[in-house]
Amino acid sequence: MLSFMRIMYVCLGNICRSPLAEAVCRSLLSEYGLEGSVSVESSGTCAYHVGEPADPRMRSAAARKGIHITHVSRQFAKDYASYDMIIAMDEENRRYLMQHAPDEASRARVHLLRDFDPLGPGDLEDPYYGGPEGFNDAVTVTLRSCRGLLEVVRERLHGGK
Ligand code: 4NP
Numbered sequence: 001m002l003s004f005m006r007i008m009y010v011c012l013g014n015i016c017r018s019p020l021a022e023a024v025c026r027s028l029l030s031e032y033g034l035e036g037s038v039s040v041e042s043s044g045t046c047a048y049h050v051g052e053p054a055d056p057r058m059r060s061a062a063a064r065k066g067i068h069i070t071h072v073s074r075q076f077a078k079d080y081a082s083y084d085m086i087i088a089m090d091e092e093n094r095r096y097l098m099q100h101a102p103d104e105a106s107r108a109r110v111h112l113l114r115d116f117d118p119l120g121p122g123d124l125e126d127p128y129y130g131g132p133e134g135f136n137d138a139v140t141v142t143l144r145s146c147r148g149l150l151e152v153v154r155e156r157l158h159g160g161k
Contacts, residue, residue, distance in 0.1 A: 002084070005153055006039045009113070010076050010097060011089040014044030017124050018089055019054040019071035020062055020138060021113065025146045027067050032150045037157055041083075043076040045096045050075055055128065061135035065143070080106035087113050087149070090123035116148035117141060 007025065011018035022042035029035045044050075053059075054069045062069050078100055080086065086109045088094035094112050101107040114120030124141055127134030 005084045008083040009042040014073040018042035023069045049073040117145040
């Protein structure tokens with residue numbers, strides 16, 4: 001049985017959805033008894049926003065739920081073997097990750113966030129070009145999905161206990 005798991009969340013720009021998922025997931029670890037057993041990171045498939053903090057609209061929507069995003073954008077380094085689970089925010093990101101994976105073991109690490117959503121599956125919609133509701137919805141869906149994901153992680157690490 002695994003004793004430690006490394007999670008990487010991936011979106012397009014790494015300034016909205018995947019920094020949110022990283023912060024949400026980290027905020028839930030203690031509730032799931034997983035603090036110290038899981039590392040959580042995020043990155044983007046594109047390099048447009050590398051070095052930037054998360055979008056202020058995303059940070060505000062998360063902060064209203066007590067989740068604080070401090071991440072600085074970086075590009076996914078295609079270091080598949082460094083992670084146990086690589087979680088794409090939407091189908092386009094998932095396709096990118098599958099296409100660039102060097103082997104079957106790497107492809108097997110790639111999942112879609114909302115495959116862990118009890119109300120999924122589907123894409124976590126990109127809120128970047130929309131209004132404030134999109135950011136609030138992203139927080140709701142991400143909280144639900146990360147809870148589903150951490151149940152799976154807990155099962156893998158501790159047999160569900
Ligand atoms: P993200 O959102 O992939 O959730 O970080 C986006 C941020 C920026 C852009 C697209 C999506 N952009 O085209 O600049």
